[in-house]
Amino acid sequence: MRPGQRLGDIMRSGQETVAIVGIGRVGLPLALFLADRGCVVHGVDRDAEYVQTLLETRRMPFGEEGAQPVLEAVLGKRFLPGSDLSVIARCEVVVVTIGTPIDEHMNPVLGPVEQIFRDMAPHLRAGHTILLRSTVSPGTTGYLARVLEQSGAPLPGRGIHLAFCPERIAQGHSLEELAEIPQIVGGVDTASTTAAAAFFARFGMAILETDAMSAELAKLFCNMYRYIDFAMANEFMMLATEHGRNIYEIVRLINDGYKRGGVKQPGLTGGPCLYKDGFFLIERTPYPELISNAWKINESVPAWLVARLEEERAVEGRSVGLFGLAFKRNSDDTRNSLSFKFLKILRRKGASVVAHDPFVQPDTLEEALESEILVFATNHDAYADWGLEGLRQRARSGALVCDPWNLFGTERIVFTLGDQAGPARDSDG
Ligand SMILES: NC(=O)c1ccc[n+]([C@@H]2O[C@H](COP(=O)([O-])OP(=O)(O)OC[C@H]3O[C@@H](n4cnc5c(N)ncnc54)[C@H](O)[C@@H]3O)[C@@H](O)[C@H]2O)c1
Incomplete structure (x- = not known):
């Protein structure tokens, strides 16, 4: 100037x-x-x-x-x-x-x-x-x-x-x-x-x-509104599963044709903004209840999913392929990604884990697909594009799959590859 x-x-x-x-x-x-x-x-x-x-x-x-x-x-x-x-x-x-x-x-x-x-x-x-x-x-x-x-x-x-x-x-x-x-x-x-x-x-x-x-409050509330929305979807996933019901069907029942719907799909919710921004609202101690509870729910999803897997098969001594390290779909950003918490829990339980991500760690795909258990932690299009048939062709028969995102359309959070069963009800993992 x-x-x-x-x-x-x-x-x-x-x-x-x-x-x-x-x-x-x-x-x-x-x-x-x-x-x-x-x-x-x-x-x-x-x-x-x-x-x-x-x-x-x-x-x-x-x-x-x-x-x-x-x-x-x-x-x-x-x-x-x-x-x-x-x-x-x-x-x-x-x-x-x-x-x-x-x-x-x-x-x-x-x-x-x-x-x-x-x-x-x-x-x-x-x-x-x-x-x-x-x-x-x-x-x-x-x-x-x-x-x-x-x-x-x-x-x-x-x-x-x-x-x-x-x-x-x-x-x-x-x-x-x-x-x-x-x-x-x-x-x-x-x-x-x-x-x-x-x-x-x-x-x-x-x-x-x-x-x-x-303006500062609007930014923080904007992110926390989304974070709580995702936490609610994750709590609904846990509740539906407790009742032996299919969360994906229930979300459809709520949202389809209903103008006050809008319930989100469940999934792993982390990332550099949503994970931390609630902690910027520090005027009061303890932290605001709804936000801190949303944090607890979202952060507990990996452990909850491992528990669902273990209802089917103990992970100790098994090979696990963990798919997706980025915190969100089609991104290469791994900051505060819950995939790492997932990985840690699986390793602590004695599994040997090979992680793959098309944007972060692309060279491990074959090795990860050879695993006995496949965990889809991030909903990258590259995985969804395989479809269930493509997954069957790529992975070993009888592999146990954890798919909270419903990438493969089975509407089962946990399923065994090779099962011909349709969308789950009482038997839903
Ligand atoms: N990533 C998002 O999607 C997003 C969205 C909205 C808001 N935000 C906010 O925006 C801010 C930046 O986030 P980001 O994701 O871009 O972070 P980032 O870590 O990707 O980028 C920050 C950059 O600032 C540089 N830097 C740090 N200290 C510096 C200094 N003293 N002088 C000069 N450069 C310095 C770092 O080297 C880095 O390159 C954060 O407050 C974040 O919460 C991020």
Whole structure:
């Protein structure tokens, strides 16, 4: 930005320069989206090796639909990755998308976000708009405004703007969904909300304006609503099984033609966001009951499934093929995937487990298929596409299969390969 030039002038001239701090699963697709629409985007990531690999290979470091050709087109031209934070001084808009995990005590790790604001402060001046996109606890954006103040940056309301603008895309579909999903924009003051809204509106997004705390809560509630939905489906699976009934049929009975239906299918529910985001709602101790119970239910699914398997056959001393390591369908992201909990429980029970995943560990397919027990932990299309007949052809006859996703249409959570039985009732595993 030239001295004296305002954000509004830049936006009218169509040349804005944006910094994305943290170019991981959220930051990199956003950088590509913005560069593809004409912005000059500086990607700042502290992982210099990751940046170097990106620059040298010109390959997406993870699966993201449609991203590779955009990366090839903009890298080194309108998308400039690096590790030097001082580049933000030359940008009008700074988007912070660094990771916000929880620690071993299930407490949010927000220190690095605070530190990055302290580190950014010397490079900030009037005219800067800072957009926090990392998921944070309620009140964090307001707190970060005070951190900036302590660090000597110009204050929000006196030249710089600060807003929380959550990311709500489905990972892997960012480039498509960024343009479609309404962007929630919550400034620490009205001027910040207006500046952030003006930035996103330029890319054709629908904007929902609010305050910072409401935006933070909306993001967390959005994820927890889905998490509880999945937990309910998993509890229904457990209850239906206790009653010797077929959960897949019951979900159909509820949803088919019924306008107040919408019950989800059961399955393993983990991942870097849903797993942890409930723990960001830490205003009260103990944690909110419904959310912590949803966590307990979802996290108990692997152990519950192993118990169902063991009703049919002890796993001790058996070979098990575990299919799917990613936390969700058609993804290569293994963060907080329940597959690993599944794997651990099986190994602790004395099984020898070979894991396969088409996106993570593709070379073990034959070996995994030779196992006595086959566990489908992730609902990748690559598995569903086999169909039951394809599974029969690939696996050994008489293998015990655990298929909570009903990938093979048997409507049995556990079944023996070779059984000709149709959808289960009383005998359902
Ligand atoms: N992954 C998702 O689908 C998703 C969706 C919505 C929100 N979020 C939230 O977005 C945030 C980022 O998630 P992610 O999945 O992209 O994480 P990620 O780990 O894939 O990416 C974070 C990146 O930030 C970099 N980084 C960390 N500290 C840094 C620092 N001090 N300076 C510069 N770079 C730094 C890391 O090297 C990494 O490349 C989290 O708060 C997450 O909860 C994620």
